Amino acid sequence: MEKIRIFDTTLRDGEQSPGCSMSIDEKLMMAKQLARLGVNTIEAGFANSSQGDFESVQMIGHEVEGPMIVSLARARKDDIDRAAEALRDAKNWGIHTFIASSPLHMKYKLNLEPDAVLKKAIQAVEHARQYTNNVEFSAEDATRSDPAFLVELFSAAVRAGATILNVPDTVGYTMPEEMHQLITRLKNEVYRADEIIFSVHCHNDLGMAVSNSLAALRAGARQVECTVNGIGERAGNAAMEEIVMALNTRQQLYNLDCDVTSEQLFPASRLLTKITGSVVQANKAIVGANAFAHEAGIHQDGVLKHALTYEIMTPQSVGIKTNNLVLGKHSGRHALSDRLETLGFHLEEEELNRVFVDFKRLADRKKEVFDEDLEALVSQGMRVSNDHYVLKSITVSSGTHMIPTATVVMEIDGEIKKEAGFGDGPVDAALNTIRDLTHFDCQLTAYSVKSITGGTDAQGQVSVTIEHNGRTTTGRGADTDIVVASALAFINGINRLSRMPHMHEKSSSKSFQGV
Ligand code: KIV
Ligand code: ZN
Numbered sequence: 001m002e003k004i005r006i007f008d009t010t011l012r013d014g015e016q017s018p019g020c021s022m023s024i025d026e027k028l029m030m031a032k033q034l035a036r037l038g039v040n041t042i043e044a045g046f047a048n049s050s051q052g053d054f055e056s057v058q059m060i061g062h063e064v065e066g067p068m069i070v071s072l073a074r075a076r077k078d079d080i081d082r083a084a085e086a087l088r089d090a091k092n093w094g095i096h097t098f099i100a101s102s103p104l105h106m107k108y109k110l111n112l113e114p115d116a117v118l119k120k121a122i123q124a125v126e127h128a129r130q131y132t133n134n135v136e137f138s139a140e141d142a143t144r145s146d147p148a149f150l151v152e153l154f155s156a157a158v159r160a161g162a163t164i165l166n167v168p169d170t171v172g173y174t175m176p177e178e179m180h181q182l183i184t185r186l187k188n189e190v191y192r193a194d195e196i197i198f199s200v201h202c203h204n205d206l207g208m209a210v211s212n213s214l215a216a217l218r219a220g221a222r223q224v225e226c227t228v229n230g231i232g233e234r235a236g237n238a239a240m241e242e243i244v245m246a247l248n249t250r251q252q253l254y255n256l257d258c259d260v261t262s263e264q265l266f267p268a269s270r271l272l273t274k275i276t277g278s279v280v281q282a283n284k285a286i287v288g289a290n291a292f293a294h295e296a297g298i299h300q301d302g303v304l305k306h307a308l309t310y311e312i313m314t315p316q317s318v319g320i321k322t323n324n325l326v327l328g329k330h331s332g333r334h335a336l337s338d339r340l341e342t343l344g345f346h347l348e349e350e351e352l353n354r355v356f357v358d359f360k361r362l363a364d365r366k367k368e369v370f371d372e373d374l375e376a377l378v379s380q381g382m383r384v385s386n387d388h389y390v391l392k393s394i395t396v397s398s399g400t401h402m403i404p405t406a407t408v409v410m411e412i413d414g415e416i417k418k419e420a421g422f423g424d425g426p427v428d429a430a431l432n433t434i435r436d437l438t439h440f441d442c443q444l445t446a447y448s449v450k451s452i453t454g455g456t457d458a459q460g461q462v463s464v465t466i467e468h469n470g471r472t473t474t475g476r477g478a479d480t481d482i483v484v485a486s487a488l489a490f491i492n493g494i495n496r497l498s499r500m501p502h503m504h505e506k507s508s509s510k511s512f513q514g515v
Contacts, residue, residue: 267344
């Protein structure tokens with residue numbers, strides 16, 4: 001069986017999608033899980049887009065072993081220099097440079113003639129090759145480009161030193177048959193095609209990202225670019241878990257293999273959800289809550305008689321644990337750390353100590369602590385450890401004959417601040433007071449609360465979406481008291497907003513203009 005390469009862009013294309021921004025620590029934690037998964041390449045960010053991206057690319061390059069770490073760079077000297085500066089001390093690294101090749105993009109976005117695009121591509125690849133042998137070149141909007149021009153552009157990139165040629169379906173426009181034809185043609189006509197790796201990068205605007213990626217593989221592409229949970233610009237990118245499991249489950253059809261450990265797919269999906277707060281729909285293939293749930297009587301009966309009647313893969317093969325071990329107030333640190341490892345959280349000593357304290361506090365209030373409770377505890381702590389705004393205490397009074405009132409104490413950039421306020425209900429009072437304390441004049445555009453587990457002592461998980469100056473983010477918080485959970489979710493959203501590059505840096509932008 002031939003091997004294909006998995007190129008993960010969760011931390012770059014994925015992170016560009018609304019509500020999915022991550023702090024440096026969160027990116028590092030996710031990158032370590034990607035390494036555990038066994039992906040071949042991690043696109044850690046776009047080093048020249050902001051100081052934050054530069055630092056996270058640099059840190060991941062230093063600390064994550066195994067996969068090749070790359071940074072995105074437009075076909076510009078400054079982008080390439082910055083990518084190399086971030087990664088030059090890393091063990092295994094590369095540069096991914098790109099320029100748009102479709103008539104629409106060249107004319108309206110770049111304002112360049114095809115000849116000028118060709119020249120810039122050559123200069124970019126040659127410049128990147130001065131730093132590293134691992135240079136990937138992408139022709140943005142390749143699927144809406146003139147295939148003859150693509151052949152010319154890719155051939156020029158190979159002559160300039162590119163080792164991987166990437167074919168992005170940037171706007172998710174193409175169909176599987178067309179993708180198959182395009183890769184076949186490129187493999188036949190590009191200069192020295194047999195010496196380089198063809199890669200594919202598909203967006204999901206028409207729901208075709210995974211199908212198009214698989215069609216490209218059948219035509220001879222040997223690298224797929226994808227993200228965990230399929231997060232990414234607009235409708236997202238091809239979902240890694242779907243590609244990997246399609247190859248595993250239909251091995252006889254594809255005769256292709258990859259290095260990903262499928263049992264790490266579900267832990268990776270859960271970790272990303274916990275970090276970003278961006279949930280996966282219940283019917284999402286492979287990692288959705290219903291992906292392995294059989295509701296219909298006929299199906300349940302069939303599965304009980306023989307699992308293969310309605311199950312094409314097992315939950316265990318993607319890392320879903322079916323034994324939901326319950327912990328309680330007598331459980332020790334060892335049992336906790338064991339369970340956390342099983343759930344995919346590999347915590348350092350200090351972090352484990354903190355979670356243990358929170359766990360004991362929760363176990364005192366709640367008889368049984370379930371996996372979902374533990375996940376909420378860890379992700380909440382992960383956020384708080386690098387936050388500007390931290391909730392210290394909150395007291396809310398409300399009832400049938402009084403105006404709901406909240407008193408909130410917060411630590412803001414190391415300083416303790418206190419405020420009292422009113423609202424239409426206890427949650428409104430809490431959020432108004434937090435708004436006053438933080439001076440974040442943001443709008444709450446969505447609010448939902450659900451119980452993490454069953455029982456009246458269950459933790460409530462609150463998810464909020466907030467908007468500020470045209471930027472949107474999500475926030476999550478969990479507590480046995482839903483007003484406290486609401487305050488935590490709102491503060492989590494504010495922390496995410498405050499970390500967005502535009503809040504601190506004038507010139508940062510992840511848009512691809514100005515190549
Ligand atoms: O979708 C796209 O075209 C991209 C490129 C930068 C590869 O993300
Ligand atoms: Zn993309």
